[in-house]
Amino acid sequence: MSTLFEIVHPSYLLFPALLGTMIMGLVCPLVGSFLVLRRTVFLGLTLPEIAAAGVSFTLWLRQTGVLPWLSQTERGIGMIGSLAFTFLGMGLLGYLEQRGKGLAEGRLAAAYALAGGVTILFMVFNPAGQIEVLNLLKGEVIALSKSELKVLTGVFGLVFIAMLIFRREFLLTSFDRDLAFLLKGRQVIWDVLLYLLAGLIIAFGVILAGPLLIFGFLVLPALAARPLVSRMSSFLAVSALLGLIMAFFGFYSSVRLDLPLGPTDVTLGCCLIFLA
């Protein structure tokens, strides 16, 4: 119990990490709920993996010295790669979707496999930086600094506000595209906005918390909330609440039992699904 009181005290060393985890736990499920409802859960798995490939690629690029201006901190460089690869990957998947060839699941599976392969290959090409790449991809949220917490709060706060403001548009476009077209015109703008918001939290989340934790926060609370509710407004609220619970108790268990945060949180999230 003393650990519980200890971690919630602002003077606690890992307090920024706790806050960061809880912010992710609150915001990710709001976006993830729509991925679950649109039956694009695997996008939540594939995009973090693509972001991870971006991290690995840019760290390799720095090591080669091809781009001399690329001399920021590991996280800064990783962030650039994560953002670039996430949005490139989304663009490419969107283009393939428009062409409509093959199965959507097949495209996501191929992209996931490719991203996983590319991540490992660039780590092999960059033996000197293997440990730093691995550390970044493990998601050292526990080492979150106050300045990184500010960035995370800004980005995730923006996504949170956008999800609240445009929730009706996202719902309408996801549930009945024909009605959305009649009432709001071309619905592609809402698709782009939703995936842009998803891309933002994934790109930033992967570098700060790792692909596993971000995927867990995106889909597990929403999957756990779905059987508990019969209204959309409650669904979003319960998903976010379960995300917060998962984040807080995952963090607590991680500290208490000295376990890595990502796997602990994801295991807790899966327990929530079974309980629901």
Add this chain to the structure above:
Amino acid sequence: MDRLYCACFGAGGELIFLKSERDIDAIKRTRERDSEGALSLVSLQNVSLGYDSTPVVQAVSLAIYPGSLIGLAGPNGSGKTTLFRTILGLLPPIGGTLSRNCPLSNFGYVPQSAALDPQFPLSASEVVEMGAYGRVHPYQFFPASEKERVKEVLYQIGLPQLAARSFFSLSGGQKQRMLIARALMVNPKIMILDEPLSGVDEESRRSIADLLTKLTREEGLAVVFSSHDLEMVQRVADSIIRIDKGQIWLDERKARLHL
């Protein structure tokens, strides 16, 4: 000669006129409309419909006027939904001229309820509210006036007691009526219903048919609905358009019944 509800070109290109008023009231309404110089809400002239330049139905010419209750009858896969999607602007016509004399936001569309994903946790009232989303700005709370309107349309369809129930737990007929309520929330001038009478019990069919008739008779809406069941269409519609094997024509038997 009375003003016509519906005119259509036959497969051979000949113009067929249909006088389809069901009763004296309807004829009166038609005359009133004549005197006001009523415009058709939608008109198609020699339109070809289909996907990716492959026509499903060719040479469609028809006009839809306020107050008309039109049934579109044809077997599954004959192009009924394609025609509706073209009228609604969801599919571009391959050829011909399509004109709408009211904005798309005045079209109330009722899809087949089976086409909606039951994965969504939605109450019946949340589904009905969606019809007002075109009027509510993103940053606004859902206005109290719209909530009142939701209650009104739920009374209109006779299911106010089911507002809080999960939409996907309702029976087929109840779901259809909720979708009609959602279309009414749009404040439509024309309603387009895709197979509203399939997969519903007899009592619900009667209730939906009565509701559609009431909407045309009392509120002057144009209602177009489709069904693969010709007998059902004959029982409900004032005018019948048949669609099959890439062609579309007026059912003259029905026309004679109402001459």
